[in-house]
Amino acid sequence: MRPLIHPSIEDITVEGILHALSDPVRAAIYAGLAGRNGAICSNFLTISDRSVPKSTLSQHFRALREAGLVRSERRGVEMHNTTRCTEIEQRFPGLIPGILNAHKVQATGQPRMAKRKQTRSKAA
Numbered sequence: 827m828r829p830l831i832h833p834s835i836e837d838i839t840v841e842g843i844l845h846a847l848s849d850p851v852r853a854a855i856y857a858g859l860a861g862r863n864g865a866i867c868s869n870f871l872t873i874s875d876r877s878v879p880k881s882t883l884s885q886h887f888r889a890l891r892e893a894g895l896v897r898s899e900r901r902g903v904e905m906h907n908t909t910r911c912t913e914i915e916q917r918f919p920g921l922i923p924g925i926l927n928a929h930k931v932q933a934t935g936q937p938r939m940a941k942r943k944q945t946r947s948k949a950a
Contacts, residue, residue, distance in 0.1 A: 830898050830899075835894070835913050835914075837894065838893070842892075843918075846889050852886045853929050854929075855870050855883075856909065856926075860911060864907060867884065870883060887905065887907060
């Protein structure tokens with residue numbers, strides 16, 4: 827088996843985090859992991875009422891792991907995953923809670939604030 831690669835906290839970048847979480851399935855996986863004390867990959871075979879193939883799920887977890895968002899550990903035939911929220915919070919304060927809050931707002935379908943139309947006054 828190949829060893830699992832986990833970047834050091836110094837190698838984690840904001841760009842890497844945002845790129846990994848730009849995929850809606852990965853964002854949902856990460857939000858689900860953040861609400862638990864770790865989980866195995868098969869806990870996420872259904873996301874937002876959609877089935878996710880195991881091979882695709884493995885690739886999503888790999889992207890999250892390589893971005894430094896999760897720590898994975900082999901336990902027998904299963905992969906146990908936990909978030910690195912505490913470490914990332916120390917490096918980038920407020921980033922992860924902000925992203926998770928935005929994901930929650932989007933997932934619950936709360937309406938966005940309407941943009942105010944700007945009116946221009948015409949000179950006579």
